[in-house]
Amino acid sequence: MSGLAEVVEAGLERRASPRPVEELDSVVIRFVGDSGDGMQLTGTGFSRAIAKAGHDFATHPDYPSEIRAPTGTLFGVSGYQIQFASRQVFTSGDAPDVLVAMNPAALKTNLSDVKPGGIIIANSGAFTDNNLAKAGYAISPLADGSLGAYRVYQIDISGLTAQALKDSGLSKKDIGRCKNFYALGLMLSLYSRPLEKEEEDIRQKFARKPEVAEANVLALRAGYAYADATEMFITSYRVRAAEIQKGTYRSLTGNHATALGFVAASELSGVPLFLGSYPITPATDILHELSALKHFNVTTFQAEDEIAGICSAIGAAYGGVLGMTTTSGPGMALKTEALGLAVMLELPLVIVNVQRGGPSTGLPTKIEQSDLLQAVYGRNGECPIPVIAANSPADCFDCAIEAFRIAVKYMTPVILLSDGGIGNAAEPWRIPDPASLPKLEVKFRTDPEGFQAYARDASLARPWVRPGTPGLEHRVGGLEKDFLTGNISHDPVNHQRMVEVRAAKVDGIAADMPPLQVEGPPEGDLLIVGWGSTYGSIVQAREQAVAEGCSVSHAHLRHLNPFPSDLGGILKRYRKVLVPEMNLGQLSRLLRERYLIDVAQLNKVQGRPFKVSEIHDRIIELCNEVSK
Amino acid sequence: MNAVAALTKKDFETDQDVRWCPGCGDYAVLSQVQKLMPTLGIPRENFAFISGIGCSSRFPYYMETYGMHSIHGRAPAVASGLKLARPEMSVWVVTGDGDALAIGGNHFIHAMRRNIGLKIILLNNRIYGLTKGQYSPTSQMGMKTKTTPQGSIDRPFSPVAVALGAGATFVARTVDSDLAHMAGVLKRAAEHEGTAFVEVFQNCIVFNDGAYDAITDKSVRDDARVMLEHGKPLIYGKDRNKAIRLRGLEPEVVTLGEDGITEADVVHHDETAEHSGLAFFLSQFDAPKLPVPLGVFRAVKAPSYEDMNVRQHEDARERRGRGELASLFNSGDTWTID
Numbered sequence: 001m002s003g004l005a006e007v008v009e010a011g012l013e014r015r016a017s018p019r020p021v022e023e024l025d026s027v028v029i030r031f032v033g034d035s036g037d038g039m040q041l042t043g044t045g046f047s048r049a050i051a052k053a054g055h056d057f058a059t060h061p062d063y064p065s066e067i068r069a070p071t072g073t074l075f076g077v078s079g080y081q082i083q084f085a086s087r088q089v090f091t092s093g094d095a096p097d098v099l100v101a102m103n104p105a106a107l108k109t110n111l112s113d114v115k116p117g118g119i120i121i122a123n124s125g126a127f128t129d130n131n132l133a134k135a136g137y138a139i140s141p142l143a144d145g146s147l148g149a150y151r152v153y154q155i156d157i158s159g160l161t162a163q164a165l166k167d168s169g170l171s172k173k174d175i176g177r178c179k180n181f182y183a184l185g186l187m188l189s190l191y192s193r194p195l196e197k198e199e200e201d202i203r204q205k206f207a208r209k210p211e212v213a214e215a216n217v218l219a220l221r222a223g224y225a226y227a228d229a230t231e232m233f234i235t236s237y238r239v240r241a242a243e244i245q246k247g248t249y250r251s252l253t254g255n256h257a258t259a260l261g262f263v264a265a266s267e268l269s270g271v272p273l274f275l276g277s278y279p280i281t282p283a284t285d286i287l288h289e290l291s292a293l294k295h296f297n298v299t300t301f302q303a304e305d306e307i308a309g310i311c312s313a314i315g316a317a318y319g320g321v322l323g324m325t326t327t328s329g330p331g332m333a334l335k336t337e338a339l340g341l342a343v344m345l346e347l348p349l350v351i352v353n354v355q356r357g358g359p360s361t362g363l364p365t366k367i368e369q370s371d372l373l374q375a376v377y378g379r380n381g382e383c384p385i386p387v388i389a390a391n392s393p394a395d396c397f398d399c400a401i402e403a404f405r406i407a408v409k410y411m412t413p414v415i416l417l418s419d420g421g422i423g424n425a426a427e428p429w430r431i432p433d434p435a436s437l438p439k440l441e442v443k444f445r446t447d448p449e450g451f452q453a454y455a456r457d458a459s460l461a462r463p464w465v466r467p468g469t470p471g472l473e474h475r476v477g478g479l480e481k482d483f484l485t486g487n488i489s490h491d492p493v494n495h496q497r498m499v500e501v502r503a504a505k506v507d508g509i510a511a512d513m514p515p516l517q518v519e520g521p522p523e524g525d526l527l528i529v530g531w532g533s534t535y536g537s538i539v540q541a542r543e544q545a546v547a548e549g550c551s552v553s554h555a556h557l558r559h560l561n562p563f564p565s566d567l568g569g570i571l572k573r574y575r576k577v578l579v580p581e582m583n584l585g586q587l588s589r590l591l592r593e594r595y596l597i598d599v600a601q602l603n604k605v606q607g608r609p610f611k612v613s614e615i616h617d618r619i620i621e622l623c624n625e626v627s628k
Numbered sequence: 629m630n631a632v633a634a635l636t637k638k639d640f641e642t643d644q645d646v647r648w649c650p651g652c653g654d655y656a657v658l659s660q661v662q663k664l665m666p667t668l669g670i671p672r673e674n675f676a677f678i679s680g681i682g683c684s685s686r687f688p689y690y691m692e693t694y695g696m697h698s699i700h701g702r703a704p705a706v707a708s709g710l711k712l713a714r715p716e717m718s719v720w721v722v723t724g725d726g727d728a729l730a731i732g733g734n735h736f737i738h739a740m741r742r743n744i745g746l747k748i749i750l751l752n753n754r755i756y757g758l759t760k761g762q763y764s765p766t767s768q769m770g771m772k773t774k775t776t777p778q779g780s781i782d783r784p785f786s787p788v789a790v791a792l793g794a795g796a797t798f799v800a801r802t803v804d805s806d807l808a809h810m811a812g813v814l815k816r817a818a819e820h821e822g823t824a825f826v827e828v829f830q831n832c833i834v835f836n837d838g839a840y841d842a843i844t845d846k847s848v849r850d851d852a853r854v855m856l857e858h859g860k861p862l863i864y865g866k867d868r869n870k871a872i873r874l875r876g877l878e879p880e881v882v883t884l885g886e887d888g889i890t891e892a893d894v895v896h897h898d899e900t901a902e903h904s905g906l907a908f909f910l911s912q913f914d915a916p917k918l919p920v921p922l923g924v925f926r927a928v929k930a931p932s933y934e935d936m937n938v939r940q941h942e943d944a945r946e947r948r949g950r951g952e953l954a955s956l957f958n959s960g961d962t963w964t965i966d
Contacts (some may be wrong), residue, residue, distance in 0.1 A: 052963045201961070231939060250962045260957065265951050270697035274713050276705075294944035296951035299712055304738035311698065311735075315678070315709025318696055319717070323709065341699050431962065434953035465695035467710070467717055470673045473687050475642075475699025487644060488689065 020616055021192065022235045026085030028093030029187065031180075032110050034104030035078040036068045038180035039407060040101075043080025044251075044426070045184050048201060049193045050084045051251050054241030057084040058536060059426045060609065065281065065364045072126075072134040074105045086240040088394075090175045090536030092425065094611040100183055102126060102157065104135035111147075120150045121186065123179070125158030146147055153233070155226070157182050164222035168215045178212075178219040185223025192238045195224055233371030245430060252429040254393035254422035255282070259289035259325075259402025265322060268401070269408065269440035272297035272321040278305055278331060281364040282420035283354035288324045308333035310351065314338060317347040318476070320444060320466030324350040324405055328420075329358045329371050333378075339413060340379045343502065345476045346454070346462050348407035348414075350400075355419040356373035357607045358537035362437075366607025369532050370583035375415045376561045376590065382499045384506040386410070387561040389417040391535035399558065401437065408442050409512075410505055411461040416559070419582075421609050422533045428578060448472055453486030459512075462486075462506035510562040516570060520546065520553030523573035525626040526619065529599070531557045531587055534580055534610055542614035550623040560587070568595050574598055575626050582613050635666035637820050642692045648683060653804035653830035654751060658690055661720075665693075668818055677720045680727040683758050684751035684830075687722035701732020704739040707746050715934040718818070721748040726756050729765040729787060740796035743822035745935035749814075750787050750827050752805075755836035759810070773835075774932055789911040791825040792904050796831040798824035799907060799925040804831060805844045809855075809922065816924055822932040842915050843922075852915045856923030861894040864919050871895075872918070877908065879918060899927045921955050 025268040029046070031039045037049030040061055050057050062079040069076025083093035098119040101107035103126040114120065127140050141147055142154055161179040168175065181202065188195060199217050201286055206213035227233060243290065252260075266273035277287045277300070299316075303309040310325040317323030327335060329608040332353045342349045355371045357363025375387045386406050396418055403416045445463035446450065454462050465472045474486060482489040483497055518527070530538045535556050542554045555570060557563065571577055572592070579588045580602040588599045602618045640662040648654045655736040665675060679685035680702035688695030694717075698706045700948035703721045711719045721739075727738045728750050739746055755773065756762040763782060770779040791799045802813040810828065817824035829840045843853040846901040854864035854872070862872040863884065871894040873882045882889050898906060907926040913919060945951075 048961055051961075054963075056966055102884070105676050244965045246965050248962050248964045250958075250960055263951075263956065264953055267951075272713070274709060276709055293951060293956070294941045295643065295948040296956075298951075299941075301709065301712055303705065303708075307702060308708070308735055308738070311702040311705035312712070314698070315696075315706035315711075316713035317709075317711035318676075318694075318706070319710045321713040323713075337699050338702065345696070431957045467676050467714060468673050470671065473673055473693050473695075475691075475695040475697065477688070478699055479697060488843030 020235045028083045028096045029098045030081040031100045032079040032106035039078045039604035042180040042184045055084040056089040056242040058092045061424045072131045075107045077106045090539045098340045108135045120152045123157040124154040125156035181216045181219040182223035185220040189224045189227035247430045249428040251426045253426045254396040255285035257396040259286045261397040265404040269442045274299045274321045275318035276301045276309040277326045280328045280331045283326045283328045306331040310335040310338040326352040328356045341478045342413040346411045350403045352416045354423040363607045378453045387415045388530040393427045403471040421518045452484045510565040513564045516564045518555045524551040526552040526576045527574035528554045528578045536609040540612040545619040635721045637662045651833040654775045656804045678703045679722045682724040682727045684724040688916040700784045704735040725752045725764040725766045737794035740794040747824045751830040753830045753832035761835040792908045797822045797930045801827045803829040854919040858899045899924045
């Protein structure tokens with residue numbers, strides 16, 4: 001114990017006469033280890049410390065779909081990447097400057113991503129014969145010179161953690177679990193971040209197991225002291241704080257932001273919220289968050305299946321509350337018939353699809369944007385549903401409110417597309433003043449005089465009636481209904497009229513959107529049209545290309561059905577249009593079909609986001625073509 | 629209260645033409661339900677009827693209440709959402725043997741498992757009517773239908789047994805031709821807290837006519853069915869001298885007065901038994917070997933799902949105060965950039 005105190009003391013003394021500090025613009029760090037190694041905890045701990053230093057940051061958790069794969073295996077590797085910078089950050093970064101690898105498998109699966117000349121911190125204690133064999137290494141890469149292109153630091157994180165905690169009274173197994181905090185301590189020191197706040201957080205997080213909390217704090221301190229006290233790191237690094245808008249911030253994942261947005265929609269409208277949902281990766285966190293908010297007007301219902309999830313939400317919407325359901329691709333497929341019912345009933349409903357790799361079970365924990373056509377078209381009959389998509393974790397908050405704004409104003413189901421990337425990734429969220437949020441106006445019909453269940457207002461919306469209102473008893477259902485009364489109607493002309501009015505209602509939403517923002521020249525060589533989580537990569541790629549002299553603009557679509565009414569005009573003002581998306585060209589297809597123009601595609605379906613360089617290279621290629 | 633008391637059956641009839649085949653058993657059920665509604669002391673606007681797909685599922689269109697004709701098999705899920713959102717509503721589900729037990733089996737069992745306050749009426753005609761005559765999960769083995777020209781090889785199950793297996797707190801069975809009995813059972817269901825399940829033997833005059841003749845035909849029915857009454861012995865028969873006795877776990881039909889058998893030897897019905905064993909045992913009875921039980925199999929008290937949900941909301945508010953956006957947004961780890 002006293003030995004450790006001395007090391008910490010020594011480290012703090014060194015602080016008085018510090019190592020040279022190198023200033024950096026931005027840093028990308030990736031923590032990788034076994035899925036049981038706590039890499040997500042290390043990553044989120046590090047991002048918290050970074051946020052408090054006034055940096056902007058973006059993260060990308062990357063974990064296997066197995067709960068805890070066999071230790072040391074290649075497929076069990078879990079990672080967490082963070083980019084932080086002295087400027088605004090839009091992505092978690094293309095290539096890590098620093099890789100913290102907790103075992104050989106983690107090193108092997110991630111090495112090729114590391115920047116040439118980058119830093120590798122390897123937990124040498126885990127490079128045992130057994131682990132090397134599991135990762136398929138005949139000779140340790142730490143010993144065979146194969147890492148010559150990198151700056152490699154071998155630190156026996158396992159052994160040093162065990163040593164630091166030998167008097168803690170914890171079992172060997174529990175001590176092994178503390179090594180992620182040792183690694184976090186190392187990194188906080190290397191990047192000149194203070195420890196105190198993280199210690200507080202650990203004690204809070206493990207409040208129910210104080211002995212584990214103290215062991216983690218000790219491991220954290222030991223890692224910190226080690227980095228300070230040893231001569232191993234010649235320099236430490238500092239990234240200046242970013243120019244960030246004033247305000248109070250918190251770190252928020254997209255799923256958490258989505259949940260907060262829905263609570264806000266309920267409070268702003270004064271109408272209770274009902275979530276019917278069935279757990280599915282990567283959407284479940286929205287259900288988790290909302291389940292903990294029963295002191296609001298929020299009811300969550302873990303249904304028996306995906307179908308019951310949406311059907312209960314439809315029942316709740318009929319009951320006069322804000323009904324919603326959350327899911328991911330396969331669950332969306334199961335909800336399809338009920339979506340059609342919601343269209344027929346013309347009730348407000350929000351369906352969140354946190355997209356993942358498909359088809360079928362696909363890649364549950366990986367990122368893809370391949371459910372766009374499903375959202376726009378995937379139902380029987382002529383069945384139009386408005387579709388919006390969030391472009392970042394923080395944007396999920398605004399999109400959740402926007403989804404309900406459309407749903408209640410137009411009496412329609414609305415699909416909100418997010419994805420596993422922004423759903424699980426965190427970024428700083430500037431906390432809004434609730435008073436500054438838009439009011440959500442909800443009108444319930446109460447007057448029986450002249451009531452017709454399917455009479456429409458100027459937006460073509462039918463009245464919303466709360467059951468329990470005397471004199472307005474009426475029946476709705478999935479059979480085609482009479483244009484006015486809502487009674488069953490098999491009349492051929494009435495059917496055509498209803499099909500057309502349902503389409504016109506959704507199309508009409510286009511007139512109710514703000515002008516589409518275009519970054520860059522309003523006309524010219526190249527326009528990039530993006531949607532969803534590709535936002536950050538596109539922004540940074542465009543900035544680079546502009547700096548290199550390209551004329552390129554960027555429009556990012558929140559509304560995908562209907563498209564904004566000014567989109568067609570904007571598209572025609574550019575010689576070329578580029579659509580990068582994580583599918584085989586679904587938005588490209590919709591744009592061609594709708595506007596009869598061609599678009600250049602950039603498609604990636606690898607379960608991971610675009611690198612900035614991939615989009616940048618395509619921009620340069622197209623700019624060169626245009627200028628020929 | 630006056631307005632409620634003044635309601636009549638007529639107030640629950642809609643202007644829509646009822647489109648069931650002439651002679652269909654559904655008419656009797658509709659009429660009994662319309663008669664029952666004004667007697668419950670509930671304002672008309674607080675009733676909702678939810679259905680799925682099938683002949684029975686047209687029901688809501690004929691009830692002058694709130695209602696929804698939803699999609700196949702999903703009525704319990706829709707109704708659960710409505711009941712949770714609006715616990716003060718009296719929510720009824722009308723379903724059939726295909727809707728509830730085939731395509732919607734999952735929702736059906738989970739509604740009962742939760743004991744959510746839905747009144748579920750299952751019109752069991754042991755056939756698919758709307759699609760014109762295919763066998764259902766309750767069709768008898770060997771039954772010849774359009775999809776079983778050589779006879780059905782599907783083993784049927786009893787809706788009552790399924791309900792009991794799912795933990796239903798109120799389970800009853802009645803028959804479309806016995807109006808007085810149906811009225812009594814429906815009234816009990818309406819007054820039950822939590823899920824109330826009522827199976828109605830319903831005759832499909834077109835595709836499965838006579839399916840229940842054995843227990844409805846006046847000349848034979850008394851020997852083929854036993855009426856369940858709480859606390860009463862299981863005695864039946866034209867001469868009220870047949871009874872059910874247990875030999876170990878095996879039921880047997882005995883004749884009162886023969887071999888010295890008296891009422892004391894006979895199984896007495898207990899619908900409130902905490903253990904659902906007796907009810908389940910009765911659910912296995914089928915003619916001709918054993919009489920078909922009609923009446924309330926089980927009626928036990930248990931907290932309803934919606935009440936427990938409301939209580940959790942109240943607890944949360946008591947503990948944490950009414951939620952406020954500003955404090956929710958600012959909870960967790962925040963930092964300020966000046």
